[in-house]
Amino acid sequence: MGWKASKVRLTYNAGKVLPVTDSAYIRFTKFQKKFGQDGTALVLGIQSDRLFQQDVFNGWYLLGTQVQHLKGIKAVISLANIYDLQKDTALHRFVLQPLVTKPLATQDGVDSVKAHVLNLPFYDGMMLSQDHRSTLMAITFDTKIVNSPARVPIVNQIVRLSKQFELKHNIKVHVSGLPLIRTVVSDLVSHEFALFLGLSLLITAIILVVFFRTVYAVIFPVLVVMLGVVWSLGLLVLNHYNITLLTGIIPPLVVVIGIPNSIFILNKYYREYGLTGDKMQALYVVIEKVGITTFIANVTTAIGFAVLCFTNSQLLTEFGLVASLSIMATFALSLVLIPVIFSYLPDPKPKQSGIKDQPVLHRVLNFIDHLVHHKRPAIYFGTAALVVVCFYGMSRINVNGYIVDDLPKSSAIITDLRFFEKNFKGVLPLEVSVESKRKNGLMNLATMRKVERLEKLISSYPEFSRSLSLIQVLKFSTQSFYNGNPEYYRLPDNIDQNFILSYAANSGKNNNNTLKNYLDSTKQTTRISFQMVDAGSKKLNQLFEELQPRIDSIFNPKNFHVELTGSSVIFVKGNNYLVKNLYESLAWAVVLIGLVMWVLFRGIKMIAISLLPNLIPLVITAGIMGFCGIPLKPSTILIFSIAMGISSDQTIYFLTRYRQELHLTGKSVSQVVSDTIRETGISMIYIATILFFGFGIFAASTFGGTVALGILLSVTLLIAMITNLTLLPAFLLSVEKRKKREDVTEPVAEMEAPVL
Numbered sequence: 001m002g003w004k005a006s007k008v009r010l011t012y013n014a015g016k017v018l019p020v021t022d023s024a025y026i027r028f029t030k031f032q033k034k035f036g037q038d039g040t041a042l043v044l045g046i047q048s049d050r051l052f053q054q055d056v057f058n059g060w061y062l063l064g065t066q067v068q069h070l071k072g073i074k075a076v077i078s079l080a081n082i083y084d085l086q087k088d089t090a091l092h093r094f095v096l097q098p099l100v101t102k103p104l105a106t107q108d109g110v111d112s113v114k115a116h117v118l119n120l121p122f123y124d125g126m127m128l129s130q131d132h133r134s135t136l137m138a139i140t141f142d143t144k145i146v147n148s149p150a151r152v153p154i155v156n157q158i159v160r161l162s163k164q165f166e167l168k169h170n171i172k173v174h175v176s177g178l179p180l181i182r183t184v185v186s187d188l189v190s191h192e193f194a195l196f197l198g199l200s201l202l203i204t205a206i207i208l209v210v211f212f213r214t215v216y217a218v219i220f221p222v223l224v225v226m227l228g229v230v231w232s233l234g235l236l237v238l239n240h241y242n243i244t245l246l247t248g249i250i251p252p253l254v255v256v257i258g259i260p261n262s263i264f265i266l267n268k269y270y271r272e273y274g275l276t277g278d279k280m281q282a283l284y285v286v287i288e289k290v291g292i293t294t295f296i297a298n299v300t301t302a303i304g305f306a307v308l309c310f311t312n313s314q315l316l317t318e319f320g321l322v323a324s325l326s327i328m329a330t331f332a333l334s335l336v337l338i339p340v341i342f343s344y345l346p347d348p349k350p351k352q353s354g355i356k357d358q359p360v361l362h363r364v365l366n367f368i369d370h371l372v373h374h375k376r377p378a379i380y381f382g383t384a385a386l387v388v389v390c391f392y393g394m395s396r397i398n399v400n401g402y403i404v405d406d407l408p409k410s411s412a413i414i415t416d417l418r419f420f421e422k423n424f425k426g427v428l429p430l431e432v433s434v435e436s437k438r439k440n441g442l443m444n445l446a447t448m449r450k451v452e453r454l455e456k457l458i459s460s461y462p463e464f465s466r467s468l469s470l471i472q473v474l475k476f477s478t479q480s481f482y483n484g485n486p487e488y489y490r491l492p493d494n495i496d497q498n499f500i501l502s503y504a505a506n507s508g509k510n511n512n513n514t515l516k517n518y519l520d521s522t523k524q525t526t527r528i529s530f531q532m533v534d535a536g537s538k539k540l541n542q543l544f545e546e547l548q549p550r551i552d553s554i555f556n557p558k559n560f561h562v563e564l565t566g567s568s569v570i571f572v573k574g575n576n577y578l579v580k581n582l583y584e585s586l587a588w589a590v591v592l593i594g595l596v597m598w599v600l601f602r603g604i605k606m607i608a609i610s611l612l613p614n615l616i617p618l619v620i621t622a623g624i625m626g627f628c629g630i631p632l633k634p635s636t637i638l639i640f641s642i643a644m645g646i647s648s649d650q651t652i653y654f655l656t657r658y659r660q661e662l663h664l665t666g667k668s669v670s671q672v673v674s675d676t677i678r679e680t681g682i683s684m685i686y687i688a689t690i691l692f693f694g695f696g697i698f699a700a701s702t703f704g705g706t707v708a709l710g711i712l713l714s715v716t717l718l719i720a721m722i723t724n725l726t727l728l729p730a731f732l733l734s735v736e737k738r739k740k741r742e743d744v745t746e747p748v749a750e751m752e753a754p755v756l
Contacts, residue, residue, distance in 0.1 A: 001230050001231045001233075001234030001235075002230050002234070003234075004233070004234035004237040004238055005230045005231075005233035005234045005236075005237065007237050008233045008236055008237050008242070008243060009149075009242050009243065010149075010186050010189060010190055010242060010243045011186070011242035011243060011244045012147050012148055012149055012151060012152075012182065012183075012186055013147035013182065016313070016314035016315060017313050017314070017315050017316075017570075017571070017574030017575070017577065017578060017634075018313065018570060018573060018574045018577055019312040019313060019314070019577075020314075021312075022573075022577070024565070024569075024570065024573045025570065027433075027563060027565060028565045028566070028569075028570050031431065031433050031527070031565050031566075034520050034525060034527075035431075035517065035518075035520075035527050036143060036517075037143045037146070038429040038431055038529075038566050038567055039146075039177075039178040039179075039429050039566075039567040040074075040140055040141045040143055040146045040178075040179065041138050041139060041140050041141070041177050041178075041179070041427075041429075042138075042139045042141065042155065042158065042175070042176075042177035042179045042180050043136050043137065043138050043139065043175070043176055043177045043420065043427050044063075044078075044136060044137040044139070044158075044162050044173055044174070044175055045134060045135065045136040045137070045173070045174040045175075045176070045416075045419055045420055045423065045424070046060070046134065046135060046136075046171050046172065046173055046174070047129075047133055047134040047171075047172070047419070047423065048133065048171045049133060050169075050171070051079065051132070051133070051135055052110050052111065052113075052114045053107070053110070054104060054106070054107045054109075054110050055169070056169050056171065057079075057080055057104065057110045057113075058080070058103040058104060059165055059168060059169050060078060060079060060080040060135075060137070060165070061078075061080035061081060061100055061103060061104075062103065063137070063161055063162065063165045064076045064077075064078045064080060064081040064137055065081070066161050067137075067139055067158055067161060068081070070154055070157060070158070071154070072141060072142050072145045072150060072151070072154045073139060073140070073141060073142070073154065074140045074141060074142050074143075075138075075139075075140040076137065076138070076139050076140075077127070077137070077138050078127065078135065078136070078137035078138070079117065079127050079128060079135040079137075080100055080113075081098065081100065081137070082098070082099050082100070082117060082120075082123065082127060083096045083097060083098055083099065084096070084097050084098075084099055084116070084120065084480075084484070085097075085122075085476050085477060085479075085480040086480060086484075087480050087481055087483070087503065092502065092503055093503055094477055094480055094503050094504060099113055099116060099117070100113060119484065119486045120476075120479075120486070121475070121479070121486055121489040122472060122475070122476040122479075122489070124466075125424070125465070125466045126424070126465075126466065126468070129423040129424060134419075134423040134424070136420070136424060139158065139177075141154070141179055146179055147182075151179060151182075151183060152183055152186070152187075155179060155180055155183045156183075158175075159175060159180075162175060174415075174416040174419040174420065175416055176413070176416045176417050176419075176420050176427045177427050178428070178429070178567065180413070181403075181404060181413060184407075184413055185245065185407075188702050188703065189243060189244070189245055189248045190243075191702075192248065192249075192701055192702065192703075192706070193243060193248045193251070195700065196249060196251075196252040196697055196698065196700075196701075197229065197251045197252050197255070199252070199697040199700065200251075200252035200255040200256055200694060200697055201222060201225075201226075201255055203256075203693050203694055203697060204221075204222065204225070204255055204256065204259040204690070204694065205218055205222055207259070207263075207686075207689070207690055207693070208221055208222070208259070208262075208263070211263060211267075211686070212266060212270075214348075214349070216342070216345050217266055220262075220337075220338065220341050220342070221259060221262030221263070221266070221334075221338065224258070224262060224330075224333050224334050224337050224338060225254060225255045225258040225259055225262070225330060225334075226255075227330075227333050227337070228254045228255070228258045228326060228329060228330030228333055228334075229251040229254050229255065231326060231329045231330070231333070232250050232251055232254050232322060232323075232326035232329075232330075233251065235322050235325050235326060235329070236250075236318075236322055239318070239321065239322065241318045241322065244315065244318070244319075245703065245705075245706070246315060246316070246318070246319040247318055247319055247322060249698065249706065249709075250319070250322055250323050250326055252694075252697065252698075253323060253326075253327075254323075254326050254327065254330050255694070256690065256691065256694030256695060257301060257327055257330070257646070257691075257694075258327070258330035258331070258334065259690060259694075260687055260690055260691075261294055261298070261330065261331050261334035261335070262334050262338055263686070263690075264290050264293075264294055264683075265286055265290055265294070265334060265335065265338045265339070266338065266342070267683075268285070268286045268289065268290045269282050269283060269286045269339075269342060269348070270348050272285045272286065273347070273348050274348075279342075279343065279347055279348075280343065283339045283342065283343055286339060287335065287339060291335055293652065293653065293656055294331065294335070295331065295335075296596065296600065296652055297648075297649035297652050297653065298327055298328060298331040298649075299328075299596060300593050300596055300645050300646075300648040300649060300652065301327055301645045301646050301648075301649060302323075302324035302325075302327045302328050302645065303324070303589055303592045303593055303596070303645050304589055304593075304641050304642045304643070304644050304645015304646060304648075305319070305320045305323040305324040305327065305641075305642060305645065306320055306321070306324035307320065307585040307586075307588040307589045307592065307641050308320025308321075308582075308585055308638070308641065309321055310581070310584060310585050310588055311577075311578065311581040311582060311584075311585055312581070313574070313577065313578060313581070316578065316582075316634075316638075361681075361682055361685060362678070364685075365677055365678050365681040365682070365725075366678070368677055368681065368725050368726060369673075369674050369677045369678065371726060372673065372677065372726060372729045372730050372733065373670065373673075373674070373733070376730045376733065376734065379726055379727060379730050380730070383616060383723075383727060386620060387616060387619055387620070389623060390619050390620045390622065390623025390624070390626075391619065391623065392623070392626075393622065393623030393624065393625070393626035393627045394619070394622045394623055394625075394626050395626065396626035396627065397622065397625055397626040397630075397631070397632045398538065398629070398631045398632065399537075399538060399579055399631065399632045399633070400536045400537055400538040400539075400631040400632075400633065401536065401537045401575040401631065401633035401634065402534050402536050402537070403428060403534050403568065403571055404417060404534055407702070407703065407704070408702060408704065411702075417534060420531075421533040421534070424465060424531065425462070425463070425464060425465035425466075425531055425532070425533060426463075426464075426465065426531045426532045426533035426534065427531050428531060428532050428533070428534055428567070428568045429529065429530075429531065429532075429566045429567050429568055430464060430529075430530040430531065430532045430564065430566050430568050430569065431527055431528070431529055431530075431564075431565045431566035431569075432454070432458065432527065432528040432529075432530070432562065432563070432564055432565070433525060433526075433527055433561075433562070433563045433565055434451055434454070434525065434526050434527075434528065434555065434560060434561075434562050435524060435525040435560065435561040435562070435563075436524050436525075436559065436560055437524075437559055437560065437561070438524065439522050439523065439524055440522070440523045440524070441523070441524050442470075442519065442523055442524065442525075442526050443501070443523050445491070445492070445493070445494065445497060448470075448471060448474070448491055449491065450554050450555060451469070451470070451471050451526065451528070452471050452491060453554050454528070454551060454554050454555070454562070455467040455469060455471060455472075455528055457547075457550060457551070457554070458528075458530060458547070459530070461543060461547075463532055463533050463535050463539070463540075463543060464530045464531070464532050465530050465531040465532065466530075467528050467529065467530055468528075468529040468530075469518055469526065469527065469528040469529065470518035470519050470526045470527075470528075471491065471528075473504070473518060474491055474492060474500065474501075474504070475489050475490055475491060476489070477492075477500050477503065477504050478490055478491065478492050478496070478500055481496065481499065481500050481503065532568055537571075537572045537575040537576065537633075540568075540569075540572045541572060541576065544564055544569075544572070547564070575633065575634065578634040578637070579632060579633070579634065579637060582634065582637040582638065582640075582641070583637075585641050586618075586637075586640045586641045586644065588641075589640075589641040589644045589645060590611065590615070590644060593611070593614075593644060593645065593648050594607050594610075594611055596648075597610040597611065597648075597651075597652075600652065600655070600656070601655060601659065605735055606655070609655075609728065609731045609732065609735065610648070610651045610652075610655060610728075612727065612731070613647075613651060613720065613723040613724045613727045613728045613731075614644055614647045614648050614651060614720055614723070614724075615644075616719075616723050616727065617643065617647060617716050617717075617719035617720040617723055618640050618643060618644065618716065620716075620719055621639065621640070621643070621712055621715060621716045621719070622640075624712070624715065625712070630708060630712075633705070634705075635703075635704075635705025635706070635708060635709055636705070636708050636709070636712065638709060639708075639709060639712045639713050639716060642713065643713055643716040643717060643720065646691065646713075646717060646720075647716070647717055647720030647721075647724070649687070650684045650687060650688075650720065650721060650724045651724055651728060653680055653683060653684060653687075654676060654680050654684065654724055654725075654728055654729070655728075657676045657679060657680045658672060658673065658676045658729075658732065661675055661676060669732070669733065670733065673729045673732055673733055676729070677725065677729055681725055684721055684724060684725060685721065685725075687721070688717060688718055688720075688721035691713075691714070691717045692714045692717060692718050693714075695709075695710045695711075695713040695714045695717070696710060696711070696714045697710065698710025698711070698713075699711050
């Protein structure tokens with residue numbers, strides 16, 4: 001596993017959120033095969049009143065030239081690296097000619113270029129903002145490297161070159177685009193992978209010192225969970241997965257969730273050794289008693305992750321599968337290696353189990369015991385009132401996600417993105433595919449005018465930029481055909497369309513075809529490219545729903561298929577898909593954990609008693625999200641199935657101890673509940689402490705989703721500890737107080753809840 005783990009790699013592309021069988025994903029894949037990958041452009045932007053001053057203009061030209069010479073860059077276009085479409089009457093074709101081929105020697109030369117650019121409507125609002133104070137440079141990457149590690153040094157070099165321009169001319173250069181966003185995210189994932197792994201080890205080591213006060217009980221459990229980390233990385237590689245934003249948090253999760261196994265094993269070992277004085281006998285009892293209980297607890301935890309595989313989303317399936325397998329592997333390593341290692345170590349010392357004598361904890365547990373026995377109506381009423389309030393909070397939850405949602409609001413990426421949204425209506429790609437249902441179906445003037453109406457319709461929304469399409473190319477071609485007169489920037493009419501289309505078709509000979517980027521070989525499908533702002537999935541869903549009937553009014557669905565697609569649309573559809581399917585995953589987690597509870601304790605009553613204390617914290621957390629304005633999105637809805645799996649462990653520990661005492665002793669139900677609270681309660685409090693601080697480390701993340709995941713999981717598990725110590729025993733007293741002891745069904749296996 002160590003050898004496999006050494007081969008783990010970061011991902012350099014966006015994870016597949018939609019399943020590959022989804023119709024939207026299939027059509028997007030077909031679109032890419034026809035027209036190439038979208039989202040391959042990185043953009044630089046500046047804002048200044050000096051755009052057309054000679055030194056700034058030449059500096060912008062030189063920057064574009066330097067970027068163009070970088071290996072892996074396919075094309076660069078900017079205000080100073082712009083092309084005009086000119087008519088070649090000899091060969092009956094259009095030829096793209098650069099307006100500037102070298103730094104301009106005079107200000108008059110720059111002014112001449114400015115006048116020429118302002119007479120090219122094709123670039124209006126694209127290279128130059130409406131107020132003529134902002135401009136951008138579009139840099140297209142080779143599709144072979146845009147999603148590979150080779151992208152990173154190129155992006156870094158472009159950023160360095162832009163900084164040089166910025167310093168020389170004292171003009172802020174804004175940088176954005178999907179290649180940059182994905183590069184920044186990959187760098188942050190790499191940094192946080194090491195950060196969280198180190199923090200989780202530090203936190204758990206401190207807790208182990210507090211618990212056991214001996215070097216051995218710190219070093220060897222940490223080594224065991226480190227082996228679990230190695231296994232988790234090895235499992236990633238064995239499954240041909242890479243480190244993503246989600247899979248990158250698996251190693252610290254393994255540490256946080258895996259350490260309690262070692263604590264339970266060692267605590268039982270020290271306790272048994274104190275009773276028998278026989279080290280090997282104590283270890284034997286540990287494996288026999290604690291092993292089964294911790295196995296079931298780890299199974300329920302693994303279920304909370306494994307149900308994510310039911311989403312059929314590659315991103316979540318990778319996370320859920322590897323996390324669940326890693327949790328079970330770490331449990332097995334702990335159960336095998338801890339007893340083996342400690343069988344060779346010196347005999348334990350008495351001070352190592354001293355934590356169970358903490359007086360503060362005993363006072364807290366005595367108070368809880370008093371509440372459970374004498375204030376049950378208050379517990380029920382208080383819980384019900386809180387749940388009602390939180391249901392209202394749930395109704396206020398906003399389902400929404402942004403493409404750059406996880407980056408902090410103060411990030412330069414967000415600041416630069418807002419610059420492009422303000423001046424150029426964004427840089428995120430939106431593609432529209434218009435398909436006629438017959439060959440050459442797009443090559444008639446009536447259809448072209450419909451496409452033009454569609455472009456104007458979409459561009460009329462403030463969230464979308466002007467279009468780049470076959471229609472705009474044909475308008476540019478018409479202007480060129482009439483010697484560059486901007487008044488002729490229009491579609492060809494019935495008189496000149498044959499001439500212009502033949503010129504455009506001939507442009508494919510000996511140079512790039514002017515039309516092939518926007519029209520497929522059968523002339524049956526065309527693309528329309530827009531840029532869009534990161535308006536959020538909620539707003540975009542409303543826009544897409546509003547657009548569809550308006551599109552259908554232009555193109556009869558019987559004769560045409562018009563689809564909004566592209567990376568941005570796939571993100572929105574993926575967000576919708578995940579939110580819907582993660583609800584189903586939570587339902588699966590409840591069902592599967594309920595089945596585990598039925599196998600352990602039998603009876604519908606026990607299933608209800610065991611599930612309610614773990615469902616109520618989820619309701620409370622959802623209410624907190626609603627009141628605090630935390631939106632429901634993939635990174636936050638993950639919390640519920642994971643928390644359900646982890647919090648169920650405490651229910652198992654409590655009920656296992658309770659059923660054992662009730663079956664084996666002659667005590668009353670009331671006395672057994674009191675004993676269970678005092679004995680298992682300490683363990684539950686310390687489990688909650690470990691998990692609270694363990695998941696709390698994710699609050700140090702740069703990614704908003706990871707921060708929310710850590711904080712909300714910590715809060716949920718803390719609340720689950722409280723409900724399992726109050727509501728669970730209260731239910732037991734209410735339901736089983738009059739039940740005869742001989743009617744109690746013994747658990748399916750002899751288990752013992754670990755007690756501190």
